[in-house]
Amino acid sequence: MNAWSGEERDIMGPTVTRAPSAKSATPPLKNGNDLRGAGYLIAVGSRTARFRRKHRNKCLLIFLFILILLLLCLAVAMTVLYVKQKRNKPIRICHTKECLRSAANLALSMDTTTNPCHDFYQYVCGNWADEHPRPDAYRSYDWFREKQNKVYAVVRDFLSKNITDQPRPVQQAKDLYTACMDTDTLDKLSLKPIFKILKSLGLPPYPTFINATEGFDYSTYSFDWLEAVINVKTQLGMDILIGFDIFTDPRNSSVYRLVMGSPETTNPFPSMHNEKKQHIGQKSFLKRKIDYYKKNIRILTNKKQSDSKFDSLEDKDDEEKAAHIYKLFYAEIIKLFILESAPKNFNLTELELDQNIFLAADEYYTMSEDMYELEAANDTSIDDDQYLDVPDYTVEEVQAHTNMIVLSNNGTPAPIWKRYLEGVFKISNVDLDFEKDTILISDPDLKYMSLMAAYLSKAAPVTIELFIWIKVVEVMAVHTTTELRLLFQRSYDALRQHDLTVPPRSLYCASAVNDLLGMAVSYGIANPDFLTNTKPKIQVMLTEMKKSLAQLVGKTKWMDDETKLATYQKIIQMKTLVGFPDWLLETGKLEEFYEGIEVDTKKHLQNLINIIQVKIRNALNSFRTGNNFTWATDPTEVNAYHTFQENTIRKLQNN
CATH class of the missing domain: 1.10.1380 (Neutral endopeptidase; domain 2)
Structure with missing residues (x-):
């Protein structure tokens, strides 16, 4: 066997001679793999095999590079999204019944047939009057009036209930309502209370x-x-x-x-x-x-x-x-x-x-x-x-x-x-x-x-x-008497363009009690959770509003630095009164607030005068004490406003 030419002998080694009768113990091999595995064949390197190995390694490197690049892009994208999420708070959708009711009312009030660029008010509120017909008792009717009437209805229902274990001013509010509703006694007394x-x-x-x-x-x-x-x-x-x-x-x-x-x-x-x-x-x-x-x-x-x-x-x-x-x-x-x-x-x-x-x-x-x-x-x-x-x-x-x-x-x-x-x-x-x-x-x-x-x-x-x-x-x-009330109403109607239906006596009396003993009424219908749940959210809203105002002031071109500084100080010192006073639910505070007031279920007019006199005396006595920025209106009033002379924002509770 002369695989390569050389000297006299075979380069692969001496010749090996097997006896013809020698039998192999190895089972028959079927293919090259079997031969290679059995040691009969030895792999011989070639240019094609080396190219294939090199190409395979290159593809693997490219794949790894692309994978790393994709991971890097994903990391960058996640980082950007995370930063945006931190900077911009996610929009939370309110699904409470109050939010759903407000959204539904807004949707019903909108006139979507109107182009908002031509008449934005009509677009937003065009259907409000149709959805909220004006009662005959009112010459005008708006959102505030509607909500206020609902509050008066809540007040009326509360004052009509026989509830015990209430502070004395709350019971006095109920007695004041009872006296107002007792028209039989008013007619029987006739004009005697006025003569007195x-x-x-x-x-x-x-x-x-x-x-x-x-x-x-x-x-x-x-x-x-x-x-x-x-x-x-x-x-x-x-x-x-x-x-x-x-x-x-x-x-x-x-x-x-x-x-x-x-x-x-x-x-x-x-x-x-x-x-x-x-x-x-x-x-x-x-x-x-x-x-x-x-x-x-x-x-x-x-x-x-x-x-x-x-x-x-x-x-x-x-x-x-x-x-x-x-x-x-x-x-x-x-x-x-x-x-x-x-x-x-x-x-x-x-x-x-x-x-x-x-x-x-x-x-x-x-x-x-x-x-x-x-x-x-x-x-x-x-x-x-x-x-x-x-x-x-x-x-x-x-x-x-x-x-x-x-x-x-x-x-x-x-x-x-x-x-x-x-x-x-x-x-x-x-x-x-x-x-x-x-x-x-x-x-x-x-x-x-x-x-x-x-x-x-x-x-x-x-x-x-x-x-x-x-x-x-x-x-x-x-x-006083029914006769005088009718006389007043006839003359009142005569001076207007149309007759007005007299509001129910119950709503009038609820309004009167709320006007005179508003804090006591608020105590009776107040939700204790308001102080812990709702009020903090409103305060956050007002804080954000003041921050936005300060930012707008900072961007203005027409204000000098001194004026801006004074405006910043005014914003910082601005006070907020939300819902009802914190002291309202404290034991004994309501009695202290209405100290000196007396109410009799059989003396409606005298009740009104007694309460007015106590309020006048308290107002005069406060002249030397200084302004404590108390509530100028009752918490049951549906409104929010800014008292500029006191630098105070009042957001009143809507029950």
């Missing part, structure tokens, strides 16, 4: 102007109108002729100031028509009321009540219609009081009595119009900048200015302002220092006060008494 109050105010049971007795000499009649006005303010909390309040200092919200001007709180009692009580610094309620009446006059169409009295109004001007309706209303009130308290020596015929009554109503209306003109000519509405610049005066300065105006109008000066303030604060624990305790009075208010004093200096005392008497009786009468 008139006597405490120093007013007669019916106006002296009527002169229902013989030998009455008007020239000798004297009437201390200032004493009567002081009594009305301290006992009823009502402004007549003089407006007075304790108000937050516009330049320093931590302290209170005395404020005087035109009458603002003209009706301190709960209104049948949910009219809000007024505060110093806003437009006069009287001005808005008369302006509205003059624009919205219609003829009374109730054929069952005084039809003949109002049929003659069709051909008169609107102002004449309004005046006629007013005079009829006042005349009927006066007559009811005269008939209820007729003296033994009453000697006027029915015709003479009616003539005197209509003369009295006409005289009152004339003086009322004169007072309105004084207020309307000196509108007390002012913008924010003017509000900060309201001047302050000492009592002596105000009196000196008043005396000058009175003398210039040929009147007789009289000391008014110091005596008025002393009389009002007599029911409090505060002693005024007239050297230091100056009074905030806007220029229009100072003009009104001076002209009013000049007017009264020349007016007949019997006319001034008539004016104060009707003002007082008008706001109390509606809280």
Whole structure:
């Protein structure tokens, strides 16, 4: 075997000879693999095999590189997503019943047929009126009114239940509701509660102007109108002729100031028509009321009540219609009081009595119009900048200015302002220092006060008494008999474009209790979980809003650094009042808040007055304590607002 040529012998080794008869013990092999495995074949390297091995290794490296690259891309993508998730909080979808209800209401209110680019309001709220028809009891109806009515319904249901183990003020709220609903007792008492109050105010049971007795000499009649006005303010909390309040200092919200001007709180009692009580610094309620009446006059169409009295109004001007309706209303009130308290020596015929009554109503209306003109000519509405610049005066300065105006109008000066303030604060624990305790009075208010004093200096005392008497009786009468309530409602409807359905008595009484004892009502219907669950979320929302505001301030170009710094400080100091006070559910705090209030289930009108008197006394006593930024409205009011002079945001609870 010569596989390679070489020397004489085979290069692979010596030749091996096997005997022919030798038999192999190895079983027959079938293929090359078997031979190689048995050691008969030896692998011989080749160029093709080496290429294949090299190509296989290269593919493996490429695969590993691609795999590493993919893993690196995945890691980068995951890192980016993680960073985005950290920066942008995930959107959480609210599935609670409140959220679902709100979403459904919003969807139903939208008018998707409208192009939002053309009329966005119609697109968002176009179907709201159709989905929420206006009840006949209201001239206007909106989201706030609807939610407020639901709150009143909850309050009514709570006050109607017989629940024990409640704090005393909560039980008093229930008693107040019971007294309000007891119309049988109100009718039985008739006008006796008002007669008692008139006597405490120093007013007669019916106006002296009527002169229902013989030998009455008007020239000798004297009437201390200032004493009567002081009594009305301290006992009823009502402004007549003089407006007075304790108000937050516009330049320093931590302290209170005395404020005087035109009458603002003209009706301190709960209104049948949910009219809000007024505060110093806003437009006069009287001005808005008369302006509205003059624009919205219609003829009374109730054929069952005084039809003949109002049929003659069709051909008169609107102002004449309004005046006629007013005079009829006042005349009927006066007559009811005269008939209820007729003296033994009453000697006027029915015709003479009616003539005197209509003369009295006409005289009152004339003086009322004169007072309105004084207020309307000196509108007390002012913008924010003017509000900060309201001047302050000492009592002596105000009196000196008043005396000058009175003398210039040929009147007789009289000391008014110091005596008025002393009389009002007599029911409090505060002693005024007239050297230091100056009074905030806007220029229009100072003009009104001076002209009013000049007017009264020349007016007949019997006319001034008539004016104060009707003002007082008008706001109390509606809280007495059914007859007076109907009289008030007929006249109220006659001055509007259409008759209004009277709200159910139960809702009115619930509203009245909520107005006077709002914290006690809130205690009864408050959810304790609100403080731990809902309130923190709202506070987070308000905090985020303040942060966003601060960011917007930082981006503005038109504000200098000093102004921005002041704005930042104001944002930081901004206070938030959410839902209801934290102290409300603490043991004993509610009783402390309503200390001194007494309620009787058989004395509805007296209950209202008792509560008003306690609130007036507390307000006067707080003059020296400083502003503690307490709740200006009850937690049951559906609204949220910013009190700019106190730098406070109030978010009220919606139950």
